[in-house]
Each structure stands twice: as structure tokens, then as C-alpha cells.
Amino acid sequence: MKCFYHSADLDGQCSGAIVKHFYPECELIGINYGQPFPWDAIEKNEPVFMVDFSLQPFEDMIRLANLATLVWIDHHKTAIDESIARHVDKALPGLREVGRAGCELTWEYIQDFVMRDKPEKAPVPLAVHLLGRYDVWDLKNPQVLAFHYGMLTYDTDPNDQGFWGRFFEPDEFPDWEVDGIIWKGEAILEYEAQSNAKYMAAAAFPVMLDGLRCLAVNRLLSNSKLFESAWDRNKYDAMLAFGYRGKGWTVSLYSDRDDVDVGEVCKRRGGGGHKGAAGFQCDVLPFRPSPAREAIDL
Ligand SMILES: [Mn+2]
Structure with missing residues (x-):
């Protein structure tokens, strides 16, 4: 057995x-x-x-x-x-x-x-x-x-x-x-909330992806709680966490907005998941952190 x-x-x-x-x-x-x-x-x-x-x-x-x-x-x-x-x-x-x-x-x-x-x-x-x-x-x-x-x-x-x-x-x-x-x-949760807030303050930046205004951060093996301190659902459509895994990039998207379906966005890029949490893999990142962050029209 x-x-x-x-x-x-x-x-x-x-x-x-x-x-x-x-x-x-x-x-x-x-x-x-x-x-x-x-x-x-x-x-x-x-x-x-x-x-x-x-x-x-x-x-x-x-x-x-x-x-x-x-x-x-x-x-x-x-x-x-x-x-x-x-x-x-x-x-x-x-x-x-x-x-x-x-x-x-x-x-x-x-x-x-x-x-x-x-x-x-x-x-x-x-x-x-x-x-x-x-x-x-x-x-x-x-x-x-x-x-x-x-x-x-x-x-x-x-x-x-x-x-x-x-x-x-x-x-x-x-x-x-x-x-x-x-x-x-x-x-551990209290520690993680502090650590996440520091990480977001240091590393988060806005990008556009397939028409979605995203708050992005370079981090793997995370979840939507990472974004808590910086997330503004009126300013952004989705949270975007990405990182390199040896064979390519992994991009994870999250959203708590009713009018956003990140599963559909990821499916079109060969991935999938749920409406509020999904992901895809790629060889080249489909966005580029802009040096002039303010220049991105959010
Ligand atoms: Mn299970």
C-alpha cells in the first residue's frame, strides 16, 4: 500500500x-x-x-x-x-x-x-x-x-x-x-509584518503590465501579505512579485479588486491560477523597472 x-x-x-x-x-x-x-x-x-x-x-x-x-x-x-x-x-x-x-x-x-x-x-x-x-x-x-x-x-x-x-x-x-x-x-507574524514593510519601502516600484497598474517587488516564495504596508487598491490594480529561478523568471500577481482578474492575465502569458492570485513563467521580463519612476503614468 x-x-x-x-x-x-x-x-x-x-x-x-x-x-x-x-x-x-x-x-x-x-x-x-x-x-x-x-x-x-x-x-x-x-x-x-x-x-x-x-x-x-x-x-x-x-x-x-x-x-x-x-x-x-x-x-x-x-x-x-x-x-x-x-x-x-x-x-x-x-x-x-x-x-x-x-x-x-x-x-x-x-x-x-x-x-x-x-x-x-x-x-x-x-x-x-x-x-x-x-x-x-x-x-x-x-x-x-x-x-x-x-x-x-x-x-x-x-x-x-x-x-x-x-x-x-x-x-x-x-x-x-x-x-x-x-x-x-x-x-513570527509580527516579525514578518515589520520585515515586509521594510522590504516594500526599500524595493517596491510601480510598473504597467498588460494594462494593469502594478505595485512590483523583486521577491520569490512570498505571498500577498508582503505588499500589505504599501498596497493601495485605489492607486494600483495588482501586486506583482517576481524573481529569477535558474531556468527563468517567475512572476506572481495578486489583487483584491473585484474588477481585476489576474488569473486571466497570467493565462494569456502561459500561466494560470485564481482570480485573485496567479502566476506565469517567462524568459524575459515583460516589464522594465523605469529609472524615472515618476515617469510611469499611474
Ligand atoms: Mn492543498
């Missing part, structure tokens, strides 16, 4: 850790987009979980479902849409839903389908709920962001059940212990 989990973020890692918790004999294999799939390692009819992830192109998901006994749990809209377009969504076991995170769906699937003979299904543990809400950017509860940042201070390898397992056993790890991680995260 194998479980492939999205290795790139805490939602994927938590999803893998949940599977491992209920199936200790399961072999966990982290995978990310662009990585080759180990076809030779899959035995005929072997049980295979794929959580918070899908193979691209989608033909490979069908190939895997024909080879192994696949359970597919995912919330990525493009992959779910493809399964529906190919009329295989009903035939593939698992749980897929846009709007809930991989770890929330994995918990529910295991409770509903695997623990069905148990007298009581366990409710979603607080840690799973908080990580899930972060992954779908539902930040209404301030604990969501703080818990995520607190978790980033640990090695979160989902094989480490000494670390993860306690989150899934509320009697062993009561909610007040989750609070300890939230307090850690709150301090």
Missing part, C-alpha cells in the same frame, strides 16, 4: 500524515508537480492513495486507476474539472471538492469510509481544521494564519508520527497545546 501526497505544503503533508496514522503500514511518497511518477514501483491492484495532488496530464490518473486500486482525494479545481469532462469523476473512488482543503477531505474520507464500523467518527481535529483553512486562504479566524506560521518552525515530514500523530488524537494533544503553536506563529 502506498500514499502519494503533495509534498510542497502543509496541507499535502498533513493529508499524508493522516493516511499514515490510520494505515501505519502504508508507504508515504512525497510528490510535486513536474516530478516523474514511479510507475515501476506500483504493483497490479495495489491500494494507492493520492492526496491533495493529481498526476498531469490527467491521462496518467486514468492509467493509475486502471493499474492500482486508487483512492483520489483532491481539491484542485483544474484536475477535478478534467475528471468531470472525461466522465470518470463518479468512477474514481475518493473525495473531491473545491473549497475544502486536502487534509480536511482526507480526514473526512477516512472517517466515513474506513472507520465506518467504529462506533463513533472523530470530528475534524483543530490542527487539521486550521491547516485546511489556510490552504484555501480562509483567514477569517486569525488563529489560522498564526497556526500555519507556528507550524513552519518544525520539521513536518508526515512520516514522523511522533510529531503528527498527536494532532489526530485530541485526548493526547488537547486544543490548548495547539495554542502554544499559535503563540509561536503570532510572534
Whole structure:
């Protein structure tokens, strides 16, 4: 039995850790987009979980479902849409839903389908709920962001059940212990807000991109929180973070304006994403920081 989990973020890692918790004999294999799939390692009819992830192109998901006994749990809209377009969504076991995170769906699937003979299904543990809400950017509860940042201070390898397992056993790890991680995260958030404000004051500049007035900054592996101190939705249409990754430029766009769809802009440039957050890659940057910043007509 194998479980492939999205290795790139805490939602994927938590999803893998949940599977491992209920199936200790399961072999966990982290995978990310662009990585080759180990076809030779899959035995005929072997049980295979794929959580918070899908193979691209989608033909490979069908190939895997024909080879192994696949359970597919995912919330990525493009992959779910493809399964529906190919009329295989009903035939593939698992749980897929846009709007809930991989770890929330994995918990529910295991409770509903695997623990069905148990007298009581366990409710979603607080840690799973908080990580899930972060992954779908539902930040209404301030604990969501703080818990995520607190978790980033640990090695979160989902094989480490000494670390993860306690989150899934509320009697062993009561909610007040989750609070300890939230307090850690709150301090990190305060530090990051200061550090982001300094970075923006030092490095942000306006550019035009495809008709969008953008506030740009040269920074990779960030998110829209970087822009908070300098963002003015009346002055700009979008936030633009960019950086060089060895093989080319990565450009990320964000916007909180109703009249702006950065996903469409990025799609036209070969990338994609959501209406409020999207990205694309390019060999040559499609804008140039002007030495006379004021000369850009914003
Ligand atoms: Mn996810």
C-alpha cells in the first residue's frame, strides 16, 4: 500500500500524515508537480492513495486507476474539472471538492469510509481544521494564519508520527497545546509584518503590465501579505512579485479588486491560477523597472 501526497505544503503533508496514522503500514511518497511518477514501483491492484495532488496530464490518473486500486482525494479545481469532462469523476473512488482543503477531505474520507464500523467518527481535529483553512486562504479566524506560521518552525515530514500523530488524537494533544503553536506563529507574524514593510519601502516600484497598474517587488516564495504596508487598491490594480529561478523568471500577481482578474492575465502569458492570485513563467521580463519612476503614468 502506498500514499502519494503533495509534498510542497502543509496541507499535502498533513493529508499524508493522516493516511499514515490510520494505515501505519502504508508507504508515504512525497510528490510535486513536474516530478516523474514511479510507475515501476506500483504493483497490479495495489491500494494507492493520492492526496491533495493529481498526476498531469490527467491521462496518467486514468492509467493509475486502471493499474492500482486508487483512492483520489483532491481539491484542485483544474484536475477535478478534467475528471468531470472525461466522465470518470463518479468512477474514481475518493473525495473531491473545491473549497475544502486536502487534509480536511482526507480526514473526512477516512472517517466515513474506513472507520465506518467504529462506533463513533472523530470530528475534524483543530490542527487539521486550521491547516485546511489556510490552504484555501480562509483567514477569517486569525488563529489560522498564526497556526500555519507556528507550524513552519518544525520539521513536518508526515512520516514522523511522533510529531503528527498527536494532532489526530485530541485526548493526547488537547486544543490548548495547539495554542502554544499559535503563540509561536503570532510572534513570527509580527516579525514578518515589520520585515515586509521594510522590504516594500526599500524595493517596491510601480510598473504597467498588460494594462494593469502594478505595485512590483523583486521577491520569490512570498505571498500577498508582503505588499500589505504599501498596497493601495485605489492607486494600483495588482501586486506583482517576481524573481529569477535558474531556468527563468517567475512572476506572481495578486489583487483584491473585484474588477481585476489576474488569473486571466497570467493565462494569456502561459500561466494560470485564481482570480485573485496567479502566476506565469517567462524568459524575459515583460516589464522594465523605469529609472524615472515618476515617469510611469499611474
Ligand atoms: Mn492543498
